[in-house]
Amino acid sequence: MASLKLNDIPPDIVIGRLPLYLRALTRLKQEGNDVTSSHELGRHLGISSAQIRKDLSHFGGFGKQGTGYQIEYLVAKLEQVLQVDREWLVIVVGAGNLGSAIAHYRGFADRGFRIAWLVDASAEKIGQKVGDLSVHPISDMQTIIRQNGVKVAMLAVPAEHAQSVADQLIDAGIRAILNYAPITIKVPDNVKVQYIDPVVHLQTMTYFLRSED
Amino acid sequence: MASLKLNDIPPDIVIGRLPLYLRALTRLKQEGNDVTSSHELGRHLGISSAQIRKDLSHFGGFGKQGTGYQIEYLVAKLEQVLQVDREWLVIVVGAGNLGSAIAHYRGFADRGFRIAWLVDASAEKIGQKVGDLSVHPISDMQTIIRQNGVKVAMLAVPAEHAQSVADQLIDAGIRAILNYAPITIKVPDNVKVQYIDPVVHLQTMTYFLRSED
Incomplete structure (x- = not known):
């Protein structure tokens, strides 16, 4: 109920994008890919690569600059964050x-x-x-x-x-x-x-x- | 297909929020309100008031600093922008x-x-x-x-x-x-x-x- 401070990033907005990342990554994995990039994800989702990197940085370092994201690892981490690594x-x-x-x-x-x-x-x-x-x-x-x-x-x-x-x-x-x-x-x-x-x-x-x- | 420039705001993201604003504003109107603020809208939607002001500023000056938004006017403008002022x-x-x-x-x-x-x-x-x-x-x-x-x-x-x-x-x-x-x-x-x-x-x-x- 407290008013939002200007520097607050409302977590709901970031959280709301994680399932979209998870769905896109799962699809890339099913298509046989092992590695992706924030640029590739961004193209699939219509979200800027900068936004994607920023969103994911909230939850730890998922990718190294220049080497992209390991899809399987990122899928597992996102499932854990969203708590859908259970049923x-x-x-x-x-x-x-x-x-x-x-x-x-x-x-x-x-x-x-x-x-x-x-x-x-x-x-x-x-x-x-x-x-x-x-x-x-x-x-x-x-x-x-x-x-x-x-x-x-x-x-x-x-x-x-x-x-x-x-x-x-x-x-x-x-x-x-x-x-x-x-x-x-x-x-x-x-x-x-x-x-x-x-x-x-x-x-x-x-x-x-x-x-x- | 061109890669996104860093300063690009992907319009899809902003456009995707306008129907949420429209729905919240319509509800406020139905509840008998004539005027609202980016803070009130933000509380309803879990979106920061700064983000709401920035989003709406893409489509013209909808509210004056300190006086809030005229709900009926903003609803009509959003319906026009989204092209749902028709059937x-x-x-x-x-x-x-x-x-x-x-x-x-x-x-x-x-x-x-x-x-x-x-x-x-x-x-x-x-x-x-x-x-x-x-x-x-x-x-x-x-x-x-x-x-x-x-x-x-x-x-x-x-x-x-x-x-x-x-x-x-x-x-x-x-x-x-x-x-x-x-x-x-x-x-x-x-x-x-x-x-x-x-x-x-x-x-x-x-x-x-x-x-x-």
Whole structure:
């Protein structure tokens, strides 16, 4: 709550870029590369090489001037920094179209997360199979979270229920919420929230559509 | 393709923050505020007030020192800069769980976009109703795009089809693709791509879970 000092680099901004670096590095590794540079990474990501070097310098000396980054080493270090060198079990709230799509999403593998539970408030959905998961009743949600020490949740419920479900998640011990509902939720200082908002991405692109070919 | 000069501010980074400013400002307006400051915006967004002032200064003088920003004026200017002071018609490819969720998403209203077409390759989905839309066959995709001058597409197909569908979209005239498939697609320089990747958001949050309460 203290006001920002001018020389503060808000760590959230730097942290928010690390997963992008990790994804680009993983891709370079899969393509058979062993070494990369801040310039190459920058080209992939549309971020300046100076920014990348500065961001990474917060977390130790990853590369030597002129020799580039060892990709495998940097991937391992970033996974460690982001704490995804382990597997977080995730609970998904809402088994509608979106929750089902999340449960089927193949982008989670080897990136630190496993969708382990899917819960819904609708009686007709309870017990249904979504991929490998069975839908649990939302009345079991807090018990699941408490018994398994779950810290991460994805919220795929209608906007009007997002705040009350978030309150229950946090009360049971959730500390990170990825919210798909188009509504801002209020959380205590010790809880992180991120939003999936397709419009933000679309608006970023329409800016560039001005010079029509 | 030219290498970045040190003094270049990559515009993509700044542009990428404008939709976040627009969303926060719209929220402040809805809550009944007429005026805000870079400090207040910064607190909402976790971005330094200096960064916000610098970003906005690229697009003209929006606020006077000490008097803050007129929210309604700044919203209108940002909508103009991002070119969302009009309505872009969007085609969604893939009418599975994800495509259906997108078609039902209520976050598009008054933000510059309208989902106008939903297409799918599966014969059994053709003609089905998803919200207000009927599913069209993917064989009509390029005709729809060409006849209506569509520039914006959302890609909600399985990863293995993402590249070939993207190629067809671009061939027909699409210039901005929001890709939900967990795969990087290759596009020409005059086409923009953004990715919805929930793992990037989750990884940003797990960093902060280190100091367990």
